[in-house]
Amino acid sequence: MLYRNLPDGKGGRRFEDITARAGLLNHPDWRERPNYSTSAAFLDYNNDGRLDLFVCSYVKIDMAHYPDCYGTKIDPATGEFQRGPCPPTRFEPTSCLLYRNNGDGTFTDVSREAGITQVAGKALGVVALNLNDENDRILTDIFVANDTENNFLFRNLGNGKFEEIAVISGCAVSSAGNKQAYMGVDADPLTDSGRPDIFSTTFQHETSSFFRNEGRFLFLDVAAQMGTGLGPPSWNRLKFGTCFLDVDHDGSLDIVVANGHVSRNVDLEGDPENTFRQPAQLFLNDGKGHFREISRQAGPYFLERHVGRGVAYCDYDNDGHMDLAFNNSGEPAVLLHNESKTPYHWIRLELRGTKSNRDGVGAKVSVYAANRKLVRHRKGGGSYCSASEPRLLIGLGTATQADKIEIHWPSGLKQQLGPLQGGRGYRITEGVDKVETGP
Known part of the structure; x- marks a missing residue:
């Protein structure tokens, strides 16, 4: 829709x-392949200044003949029958869709000619950004998180076509070489390398993957390594939506994960670690790719159990702290106000393209502050069936201003601005030296 x-x-x-x-x-x-759509992402894959649309397709499914995989169980508390869901392995994979924006309010399906239909998967999450900007490359690539199938990395070839390279790039499967039930995804630099890393959530008793970007479209899953702090804490959780945000403004991106099982019947098994409702998680980043779970200190919501699915960030009250919105299955959505106390500073940037697409999707932003270089990308998609706000809120650490800001726009234009005072928001228009202040 x-x-x-x-x-x-x-x-x-x-x-x-x-x-x-x-x-x-x-x-x-669709008649031969009923389309079960999940996540989506807006991106400008051909850099024509118009936002195109990528849609994830999950599995081939016929709801009129849905299989009864596990029969039913009776809940002793209510006496009601509970039908278990079928695993994705019972269904055939299918291909995602790419729609080109025609500029007149209509879209054209270019999935086949762009190379998207060359592979079939069970797509649940997608994020679109430039994953290799060496030699000033400014093209938007697409990473797709697949459930029980190899992930996809569609490398943008710059001629309207993509090449799927996840296997040779090292981000198709886990560090153990296993296909996993990948679901939510986000991407941006999690270390001081400045290269965008990829984090993708997985099923219970699978470790989420932290695909560290080694450069030149090479990735290494380091989540299970000692010291990252992302392995054991994620093992007993069934993980869906995820997003990066700088909770404490120290300049490093932290990770939020929404958790919740897919089967109510797990509560009948009596395992306290394997439940339908599960608490969300918050991981604090030390800036070097090492994380510490601080869920118990993150507020009452993170101590409660929910059937978590989507999660997104937004600073809804413009106080300089990114807030969180959770979308839970069978429950009301939840909006969490960020009340973190921190001595650090921040700056907010809203991009407005002129030759590039209006929202600046695909742009790379480098902020120089107190001898640090902080890199952020204006991404398309992310998380699971969710969309976060487009403005970039960047923690400056102890610095009170951004000494210099460099923006590499999708049009190819490189723009330099600054210095800009911290603690406030700015609207930056492509090719315009004057910066507007805003919330």
């Missing part, structure tokens, strides 16, 4: 369903 945001004539906003008008309602092969 595609909804257009419009004024309602009363000073507010409303949404209009334009799915059919935009050309997204019917896909030519």
Whole structure:
């Protein structure tokens, strides 16, 4: 579904369903391949200044003939029958979709000609950004997290086509060489290398993967290594949505994970570590790729159990602290206000493209502050069935200002600004030296 945001004539906003008008309602092969869509990402894959749309497809499925994989169990507490879900291994994989923005409010399916349909998987999460900017490369690549299948890394070839290279790049499977139930995903530098790393969540009794970027489209899953702090804490959790944010403004990106099982029947097994509802997790980054779980100190919500699915960040009250929104299965959504006390400083950047796409998706931002270089990307997609706010909130650590800001726009333009005072937001327009202040 595609909804257009419009004024309602009363000073507010409303949404209009334009799915059919935009050309997204019917896909030519849905009759043979019913499309079970999951996550999506807006990106400008051909750098024409218009945002295109990538849609994850999960499995081939016929709900009218859904298999009964486990029969039913009776909940002793309620006396009700509970039907167990079928594992993804009972269904065939399928291909994702890429729609090109025609610039007139419509989209054209270019999945086949772009090389997206060359592989089939069970896609649950997607993130789009430039994963190799060496030699000033400025193209948006696509990483897809697949459930029980190899992940995909679609390398943008710059001619409207992609090449799938996850296996040779080292991010298709876990460090043990196993296909895992990859679900949520996010990407950006988790170390001081400045290269965007990839973090993807997995099923219970599987370790989430931290694919460290070694450069030139080479990745190494280091999550299970001693010292990362991401291995054992994630083992007993069934992990879905995830996102990076700098909780304490120290300049390093931390990790949030939404957890929750897919089967109610696990509660009938009597294992306290294997439950339907599970607490969310927060991992604090020391800036060197080592993490410490601080969930118990993160507030009451992180001590409660929920059926977590999506998670996204936004600074809804513009106080300079990224807040969190959780979307839970069978429960109300939850908005958490960030009340962290920190001595560190921050700066917020909103990008506005002119020759590039309006939202600056695909841009690389480098902030220089007190002898540190902090790199962030304006990404498309991320997490699981979620979307975070587009503004970049960057922790400056002890620095009170950004001495210099460099932006490499998708158009190829390199723009330099600064110094800019910390503790406030700025709107930066592509090719315009004057910076607007904002919330």
